[in-house]
Structure formats: structure tokens, C-alpha cells
Amino acid sequence: MNHRAPDAIVGNGAFAPAASGRAGAVHIHRVSVAFARLLVVDDISLGVDQGEFVSIVGPSGCGKTTLLNVAAGLLPADVIRGTYLVGGKAPESGNRDVAYMLARDALCPWRTALENAELGAEIRGVAPGERRQRALELLDKVGLRGFEDAYPKALSQGMRQRVALARTFSLDSPILLMDEPFGALDAQTKLQLEDVLLSLWQRERRTVVFVTHDLSEAVSMSDRVVVMSARPGRIIADVRITLGRPRSVRALQKDLAYHELYSRVWTKLEEGLSP
């Protein structure tokens, strides 16, 4: 067997049964994913604790999005081997414990910002008054006060992604799965939205699994950064980010400890890329 043990610097990359039963925890044990003989994810074990912010980084095609799609129940069960538990349950699409945020904003152009922010809760059957209240509050938190009645066509890319953040956080799911949500944004807007995400997360401390190929984004926001190798994806490092909380992503840009951690993770990533 060619399974390499994950090079865990710190962290609980290995089997962590104690955490697996909790509502907000994600527990992945020896999971492989193969599409028609193409092995995408190779024997991965990873535990994400309740309230933890974990980023998964790796080169394109390393299977990080696949790993997330498994958690969201978007893949058929027959391509997955191993034990995968999301909030103590097998992955299932529509699991109320999970809120998923896509790389593209996926806003409905026929709905206003407010109606878009409400959409998730609306589909999950939250009462109209309650979901509107929550959506208004979140639009305010993401900095869109005054834009409640604007249609997406009138909003910039960054503002649209703010609405998508509000839609995601207006769900009461303890686990947030995010697939490169800021990948399409310019550098400035990205920093702003990372801080918005952190401030939302710091209020509620939900579990976040954040997939990105942007290392600085991963290091600046996370509690742990998991580094994956090129396909078939394996975990080659699991680095605890020892920066304090609450953090400001923009302030971290000039922080020495941040840059040191960044270079440590970068070294790991490079090792994984070299054959």
C-alpha cells in the first residue's frame, strides 16, 4: 500500500473519534474518491472540530473541491470509499447542518439583494418574518445596508459575493462549506471580504471548511491549513495557524508571524508539487 502518513506538524489530522459525534464536526477517515477509474482523492483522513476554521489548499485538480462536494452530498455514494461523517451523519444533499457557498455567487438575477439573502432560509422553510429579519441583519453586517432592494445586475462582483455570504450565513447550519468563494475577486475586494467573513465567523464560531488555492487567504483566516498534493490528492501537511483571534486579514499583511507561517506552508506545498 502506498499510503503515506500525513505530515502533521500540529493538529489532529489523524482519526479523532472524540470529535466525530458532535453536531458541527466533520470526520473523514481513509476516504478515497474515484471517478471511472480516475483516482481523485487518495486515502485521506482529516478531522475538523466543531467551531474550527480549516482551509484546504493544493494545486488545481488535487481533489479539494471533490472533498467538499462529498461533504455537501453532491456526489453519488458509489464513487466514495471510507468513512465520511458530517455532523455525525453520512453526507446527504440538503443536510440542514450544512450550508454550501459556491465559487460563483449563484445569485438569482430576478431577486433583489434581500430576496437573495433570504433564499436559503426560504427553501429550508424558515418563517417569512424571521428569515427577513435575519437577512436584513446580515446584509447590514456584510456592508450592504441601503442595497436591500437592488437587483444583482446593479451590484459589483464584490457586492454580489457579499450577498452570497449573507445568504450562506442566514442559514442556521453549524457547518459552512466554502469552495473558493473569493476566487473571482480582485485583490483589494478579496481582503475586504475575507475580513467580512472572519467577522461573521467570529460572532458565531461555526465550523468552516474553506477550499482555496490562495495560500495567503488560507493562512490569514484559518485555525488550520491542510495542504494537499497534486492528483491523486493526499494530505501532505496539516499546519496549525497560531495567530491570535480576533484577526484582521488586512492588518496581518504586515505581520511577521503571519509571513513566517505562510512560508512554512508554502514550503510544504512546494514539496508536494515536486515529484
Add this chain to the structure above:
Amino acid sequence: MTVRTTTWTTPQLWAGRATILVVFFLLWEQAAATRFIDPILIGRPSGIASYLWQEIFVTGSLIKDLGWTMLGTILAFLLGSVSGVLVGMVFVTRPTVEALLSPILMALNAMPRIALAPLFLIWFGLGIGSKIAIGFSLAFFIVLSSTVAGGRGVNPDHITLARTLGASDTQTFRKFVLPSAVPVIFNGLRLGLIFALLGVVGGEIIASEHGLGQTLTVLAASFKTSGVFAVIILLALIGVCITWSMTWLENHLLRWR
């Protein structure tokens, strides 16, 4: 090359258009009056005007015929568009039904509808029924195909979002598929209304008791060319009104675009 845009204001443009039409009608009148071209062939603008005045304000017969044609068009359009949208939605949500029926409907649609008109006349008589049938048979297929195209055009991200949210099939349809199909369906409705008018007038020309198409044939058969032009102008105005009102409705309902 730079892209040039007009520097004329809207009132200037309208004044320009009116001038072109006035000059055109004056030349036409002159050509007919001097018998440069035989008025039997081209009628006369003054004859068109006096015919319209006579038949609209004095006898009112043109208004009555217009009423019949519009009634037929609206009924054909309503029946055709409602059933076109419904069948289209069934096709979008039930691919098996579409796979089964689509080739048959395509063959039906390929038939020249005007060739079916005599059959519709036998079935539904000389009255408005046969006209509605022809208009319906045109409008239905146009609305159907635009509905299917619209339903197919749903953003895959919306479907992913719907799945992760645990949306039921009904919710996915009502909240994502249907609203995203509406703009495309609207294009079909606009065309469907024009084609309903075409079918009704065509049916009236072939055989009818009332309507602008019937008036047209009677006038043409007795070489009242000015009257023929008057009816044609009226039909053109109806067409423009239909397009404008659909555009207005579209802008009103689809403000988000």
C-alpha cells in the same frame, strides 16, 4: 473606425420620420393623380383616407371587422400560449414525455398550417372557430419551443445551490427553473401573438363571415385597391401595437434584467 451614434433628439427623429412618410404619400398621390401609375394597381392615399374615414367613423363596419379579428387573435393566442407553456413545462420536468412526444409534435409543426385551413373550416365552420384553430396551431408550437428552450437554460449553479439547500423538485422548479425561463418564454409569447394574428387573418382570407381578412378579399375582388391598402395599414398598426405592448409588459415584469 469609431462607432457613430445619432446626434438627433427623439422629437427630431419623429419629425424626420413624419416628413419621410408625408413626402412618400405626396409622391404616391401625385403618381396616381397624373396616372403615371394606374390607381387600380396602387390606389390613392386620398382614397385610403376617405375609405378609413367612411368605414371607421360613418358606417363603423371596419371597427366591427377589426373586433372579430382581434377577438379571434386574442383567443387563439391565449389558448396557444397557455397550452404551449404547460406542455413545455411538462417537457422540461419529464424528459421521458419529451423524448416520446417531441418528434411527433415536430412533424405536426412542420406541416404548412395554411394547408390545414380547409380542414379546420370543415371541422369548425366558417365562423371564428376555424380562425382560432389556425391561429392556435401556429402560436402553440412557437410558445412550446421557447418554453422548452427557457427551461433548459437554467444556471447549473442554481441547481447545485438548490441541491445543497435540500430543495424539493417543486421548489427547484418554482424558484429557479421557471423564473430563469421567463425571459425566453416572453420572446416566444411576442412571436406567438404575431403568428396568432397571421393565422386568423389568413383563415379569414380563405373563407369567412367576418374580419379584416374577409374585408380584404372582398375589396380586392372588386378592385377597390385603396380599401385594400387601408386594411393593410390597419393590420400593420395592429402589429406595431402588439409588439409595443408586449415590450412594455416585458420591461414592466422583467425589471431585473
